[in-house]
Amino acid sequence: MEIIKQVNYLDISYFDNPTFYDDMQNALRDSRSLQSLTWLSLSMIKSVVQMVSNLVILMSLSIYLPILMILLCLPGIFIDKYVAKRKYNWQLERARNDRKLGYIKNILQSKKTAKDIRIFGVQEYFKDRFAEMWQVWFGEKKKLEKQKMTLSFSASVLPFFASTAVLVMVGNGIFNSTLTLGDYSLYGGISTQLLASITTLTGVINQSYESEMRLTKYADFLKTEPLVKNNGKQTLESVDTIEFRNVSFTYPNTNRMVLRDVSFTLHSNQSLALVGLNGAGKSTIVKLILRLYDPDGGEILINGINIKEYDTASYYKCVGVVFQDFCHYNLKIREAVALSDIDGVNDDQRVLEACRNADVDMSILKPEEGIDTYLGKVFDVDGVELSGGNWQKIAIAQAYFKKSSLMIFDEPNAALDPESERRLFEKMTNLGQDKCVIYVTHRLSSATTADQILVIHNGVCIEQGTHSQLMEQKGLYCDLFTKQAEHYKG
Numbered sequence: 001m002e003i004i005k006q007v008n009y010l011d012i013s014y015f016d017n018p019t020f021y022d023d024m025q026n027a028l029r030d031s032r033s034l035q036s037l038t039w040l041s042l043s044m045i046k047s048v049v050q051m052v053s054n055l056v057i058l059m060s061l062s063i064y065l066p067i068l069m070i071l072l073c074l075p076g077i078f079i080d081k082y083v084a085k086r087k088y089n090w091q092l093e094r095a096r097n098d099r100k101l102g103y104i105k106n107i108l109q110s111k112k113t114a115k116d117i118r119i120f121g122v123q124e125y126f127k128d129r130f131a132e133m134w135q136v137w138f139g140e141k142k143k144l145e146k147q148k149m150t151l152s153f154s155a156s157v158l159p160f161f162a163s164t165a166v167l168v169m170v171g172n173g174i175f176n177s178t179l180t181l182g183d184y185s186l187y188g189g190i191s192t193q194l195l196a197s198i199t200t201l202t203g204v205i206n207q208s209y210e211s212e213m214r215l216t217k218y219a220d221f222l223k224t225e226p227l228v229k230n231n232g233k234q235t236l237e238s239v240d241t242i243e244f245r246n247v248s249f250t251y252p253n254t255n256r257m258v259l260r261d262v263s264f265t266l267h268s269n270q271s272l273a274l275v276g277l278n279g280a281g282k283s284t285i286v287k288l289i290l291r292l293y294d295p296d297g298g299e300i301l302i303n304g305i306n307i308k309e310y311d312t313a314s315y316y317k318c319v320g321v322v323f324q325d326f327c328h329y330n331l332k333i334r335e336a337v338a339l340s341d342i343d344g345v346n347d348d349q350r351v352l353e354a355c356r357n358a359d360v361d362m363s364i365l366k367p368e369e370g371i372d373t374y375l376g377k378v379f380d381v382d383g384v385e386l387s388g389g390n391w392q393k394i395a396i397a398q399a400y401f402k403k404s405s406l407m408i409f410d411e412p413n414a415a416l417d418p419e420s421e422r423r424l425f426e427k428m429t430n431l432g433q434d435k436c437v438i439y440v441t442h443r444l445s446s447a448t449t450a451d452q453i454l455v456i457h458n459g460v461c462i463e464q465g466t467h468s469q470l471m472e473q474k475g476l477y478c479d480l481f482t483k484q485a486e487h488y489k490g
Helices: 002-009 012-016 018-030 031-060 064-109 111-120 123-175 181-222 282-289 314-317 333-344 348-357 388-402 416-430 466-475 477-490
Strands: 241-250 257-267 270-275 297-302 317-323 406-409 434-440 452-457 460-466
Touching: 002 018, 002 181, 012 466, 018 064, 018 181, 031 064, 031 181, 031 406, 064 111, 181 466, 241 282, 241 434, 257 270, 257 282, 257 434, 257 460, 257 477, 270 282, 282 348, 282 406, 282 434, 317 388, 333 388, 333 434, 348 388, 388 406, 388 416, 388 434, 406 416, 406 477, 452 466, 460 477, 466 477
Parallel strands: 270 434, 270 452, 317 406, 406 434
Antiparallel strands: 241 257, 241 297, 452 460
C-alpha cells in the first residue's frame, strides 16, 4: 500500500523513465524484507539466549574451546555477507531484463494482444524470445547458487573441527578418569547446540544485513519527490480564463524542445481548437493545462493566477477530460462513467444523462441490470463487448458526468463514425455554455465552429484566429483544410 501510495504521489513524468519502473520493481520485491526482518529479530533473540547458555556450560570444560568455536564460525559470516551482497546486486542489475521477461510473458497471455499474436503468427517468435531470456536468467542464477554452495560448504566445515576438539578433550578426560561418560554426552550435546546456535545467529545476522540493503532501497523509493510540486494553497471554484504566456517545454530526460514561446488566452463560454501535424505539440499543451508537467519557461495562468498557486486537487475538480489514449475499464457502466466524480456513482439519473449527452448506445444495457451491466467479459461472462467508438463514448460520458467548468477533449472523435462525430460536436457546442472548451483534432472540419483555432507546427504557434480568418491568411491551416476537403469530395 505504501508503494501504491508513492506511485500515485509522483507526477506522470516518472512514467517516461524506464529507471522508474526498475526502481518500482525493486521496491516491490524488497518491501517483503519488512516481514522477514520481524521474524529474524525473534530468531536472533532465541539464538543469543541459546548461545550464551551453551557458552557458560562449555567454559566449565575449557575457556579456549568456545573461543575457538566462535573464531572458526567467523569465516561463514563474511562469506554469507559476500554472497548476499552479490545476490542482491545481481537482482538490481537484472531488474530491467526481468521486466522484459514479464512483458513478453504478458504478451503471450493477454487478451489485448491475442488477436495480433494469432493473425501475425508470432507465437513461436515470442515463445523463443521468452525461452532465450529465461535461459540467460537461469544460467546466471545457477552460477550464483553454485558459487554460494561452494563457499558456504567450505565455511561450514570449519566449525566441526571445534566440535571435534570438544569430543577429543572429553574423551581424553574419560581415559584419564577426570570425566565420565555422562560428561561426554553433556558436552557433546552442548557443543552441537552451541554450533547450531552460532550458525543460526550468523545466518540471522547476514539475513539482517541483506534485509537492511533491501530496505534501504525500499526507503529510498518512498523518499522520491515529485518534479511537479503540489504546494499551492488557493482553491478554485471554476475556471473562467486560461492564459499561456510564452510557454516553452521540454520533456524530462530529452533534449528536444516540444513547445516554444506559445501564447494564447481562452475565456469562459469560448472554445479553442488545437490543430497541426502529428508531433507538433498539441497534446503537450493539454498536459501542461492539466499540470501533469510544469513548463520550463513562461507561465500558465488560471483566472489570472499562476497555475502553481492552486491546490491541484481543487483544480482537478474543475476539469473534465477525454484523453487520446483513454482507458477501457471493465467495470459496471455506472462505475466506468462515474470515475470522473466517483462520489456520484449511485446517482442513476446523472449517469444516464451523461450517457445520453455522449451518445452512448443505450441498447447495450441488459434489461435486468441496466447501468449495472458489466463492460467486457473480464468479470462477467455476459458482459457487453463494445466497439472502439462506443468505448470512446464511455470516455466522453465520463467528462460530461463531472459537470466541469473546463472541458478538454484530446482527439475525442478518433474512433467515431462521421454521424457520431457530427452529433458530438453539436453537443459540445450546446453543453459548452459557460465553460472553457479545448479540443485537439486532426479533422479540420471539426474545428470550423471553434471560437479560436491555434495552429501548432514544430512546437510553435504559427497561426491563430477563427476558421474564416485562417482561410484568408492562406497559410498552413488553409492548405491542410483544402487538402482534407478535396479528399472528402473524392
